[in-house]
Amino acid sequence: MSRARTSNEIWWAVMLDKWHEFLHNCPKLPKKPIAESSWPFQIGTNITIKEYNTFLNNYGSSEYKFQFELNSDNKTGSVHIIDMTTPVHEDVVHLLQNFFEVPNGGVIFRPPIKVSGQPLHYKPYGNGVEIAPDVAVYPGTALIPRPATSTIRPRPPSDIDGNPYARIMCEVAVGQGVGHLKQRCLTWMCEQYVRAVVSIKISSPRIEIREPATGYFYRTMTAKLYRQGMAIRKWDFGNARKNSRDPISDPAPCNAPNLPNFQINIPIGEIQQVALEAKM
Numbered sequence: 531m532s533r534a535r536t537s538n539e540i541w542w543a544v545m546l547d548k549w550h551e552f553l554h555n556c557p558k559l560p561k562k563p564i565a566e567s568s569w570p571f572q573i574g575t576n577i578t579i580k581e582y583n584t585f586l587n588n589y590g591s592s593e594y595k596f597q598f599e600l601n602s603d604n605k606t607g608s609v610h611i612i613d614m615t616t617p618v619h620e621d622v623v624h625l626l627q628n629f630f631e632v633p634n635g636g637v638i639f640r641p642p643i644k645v646s647g648q649p650l651h652y653k654p655y656g657n658g659v660e661i662a663p664d665v666a667v668y669p670g671t672a673l674i675p676r677p678a679t680s681t682i683r684p685r686p687p688s689d690i691d692g693n694p695y696a697r698i699m700c701e702v703a704v705g706q707g708v709g710h711l712k713q714r715c716l717t718w719m720c721e722q723y724v725r726a727v728v729s730i731k732i733s734s735p736r737i738e739i740r741e742p743a744t745g746y747f748y749r750t751m752t753a754k755l756y757r758q759g760m761a762i763r764k765w766d767f768g769n770a771r772k773n774s775r776d777p778i779s780d781p782a783p784c785n786a787p788n789l790p791n792f793q794i795n796i797p798i799g800e801i802q803q804v805a806l807e808a809k810m
Contacts, residue, residue: 613706666696
């Protein structure tokens with residue numbers, strides 16, 4: 531167990547952080563909560579790729595989701611907060627992780643499919659910029675070796691820790707705008723090793739009205755499935771029909787579990803297939 535820091539050590543840690551920010555051009559986290567209407571919220575300009583990656587490694591696990599937009603010089607850029615990891619967001623992320631782990635059949639150590647939350651990868655064509663999905667699904671080392679030991683030349687891409695590049699990415703947005711969400715998904719699809727991207731957009735709750743039986747707020751949700759070489763598939767679900775002004779008199783079609791029209795067949799089998807091809 532690690533030793534608790536004294537108040538004097540905490541004071542010095544805070545001062546060192548402030549001194550580091552003074553010496554370097556670092557993005558600045560907001561000191562007060564940000565309303566969703568303010569997103570994307572800019573927290574840094576003319577930040578170098580190295581400065582952003584350092585910032586992301588230090589604060590990437592905070593309650594915010596960040597986006598780095600390169601300037602025309604391809605060396606510096608601006609940093610924005612695009613969303614927050616609210617309880618609703620984290621509940622959906624946790625649910626997706628559980629679904630992707632089902633094919634492991636309960637195997638915990640060295641499972642054939644590895645599921646991680648927000649692992650850092652190098653952004654496709656991003657000049658070394660790091661980016662993290664909400665959920666990443668990898669082939670386990672039982673299926674495919676780490677790129678560092680691969681016999682393929684040139685070696686396959688990896689995440690920043692040297693693990694095989696994730697084959698399926700998931701992006702979950704609550705406050706994040708639809709445009710930024712789409713851009714993020716299409717960015718992942720630029721990497722050929724990414725076989726699919728699952729996108730879920732959860733709209734703001736309609737706080738003026740609730741479900742009579744459950745008391746839940748009405749929400750519209752949209753899921754999209756991106757796959758290499760295939761058309762994008764889309765599902766509008768939730769307990770409110772999209773653009774409906776009266777969800778009670780005009781109920782949503784997704785109103786019961788296991789409806790075929792609202793099921794996403796996640797292509798988990800492609801992970802094993804791509805892994806086998808990589809071994810050949």
